Amino acid sequence: MTIRYPNGQKFTPVPLRDKREQPRDHVTFSNRGMTLEEDINATNAYYLNCGMAVIHKKPVPVQIVRVDYPARSAAVIKEAYFRQASTTDYNGVYKGKYIDFEAKETKIASSFPLKNFHDHQINHMKQVESHGGIAFVIIRFSQTDELYFLPFQALYTFWCRMMNGGRKSITKDELTACSIFLPLGLSPRIPYLDAVESMYF
């Protein structure tokens, strides 16, 4: 498609990356729909500013291969690769307790695919809980913009079902039955500490 401006100039937009190029079985895109991450970051900033909790997103893990040190200016990373995270994305402290969670989003309307999680993330959350920390996931259904707070214990039940040959996803009905609905707000945008408070304190 070429746009012709009134002054006669032409403008051909660069096509956006076609989402259909993604492998079909890869239905959720952690960190690609930035909205969920941005909403959680804004929520964490709100909680921090209100003195309610200290919870931060961890930086994206990157394997740095080559760095240039130009004279008189900042070091430039010239070659690096994304690494798979060995833990979850968010952690911090609320009322003295260790908080640890992951946020995931799906475009599917009727279920949440468990392939959104990696073994080591599940293991990490299991270890966190075994040490008395609070682990959970925030799940967003992007079609309807519905958010759910799923405690790790419930997630782990579904994970074990899959590992024992059962279904590879959590149906929406199952999810609503064992999670807390998170109403979207303004301040904070995603009031997940309300769910933490009602479930663990």
Added chain:
Amino acid sequence: MTIRYPNGQKFTPVPLRDKREQPRDHVTFSNRGMTLEEDINATNAYYLNCGMAVIHKKPVPVQIVRVDYPARSAAVIKEAYFRQASTTDYNGVYKGKYIDFEAKETKIASSFPLKNFHDHQINHMKQVESHGGIAFVIIRFSQTDELYFLPFQALYTFWCRMMNGGRKSITKDELTACSIFLPLGLSPRIPYLDAVESMYF
């Protein structure tokens, strides 16, 4: 300097970056002497494997500017910059409690310069403590390979002294008086949870 091999070939080594190029007042190099970081990572791996605690180093924060997506291979980060961390490097959970710390090393023998810390790191640790978390720093004197566990409260006292116009460092005597000496070991290499245990539990 050129090395002449027995076979007659020459080898001229590339000079290492001259440490003297660093500004003179920049006496400690966080993350440059990798030994302390490696020792702490090994310690955290030990604690994790023994089921004692879940404590990880956060990834280095990087501002990614340009990423190439070569066909059929992994995305390559082609331009990125180091960002200043807004929190500390290590956090996790021990006996249900939130643990948060920073590790610093100095080449000075008789004192520890406070410029090793940034405002926002101090603020972060203060917030952590105000929410019931446990914050501290591990300080290594690289000349003597001595390690000290300094609780945040003590660090903060020295920080405030500096902010009120007092000295910009902690003398070694002051440090030894209000910290716990960490004997280097094998498993774990830096037994900092012993200090946490004796001071907070």
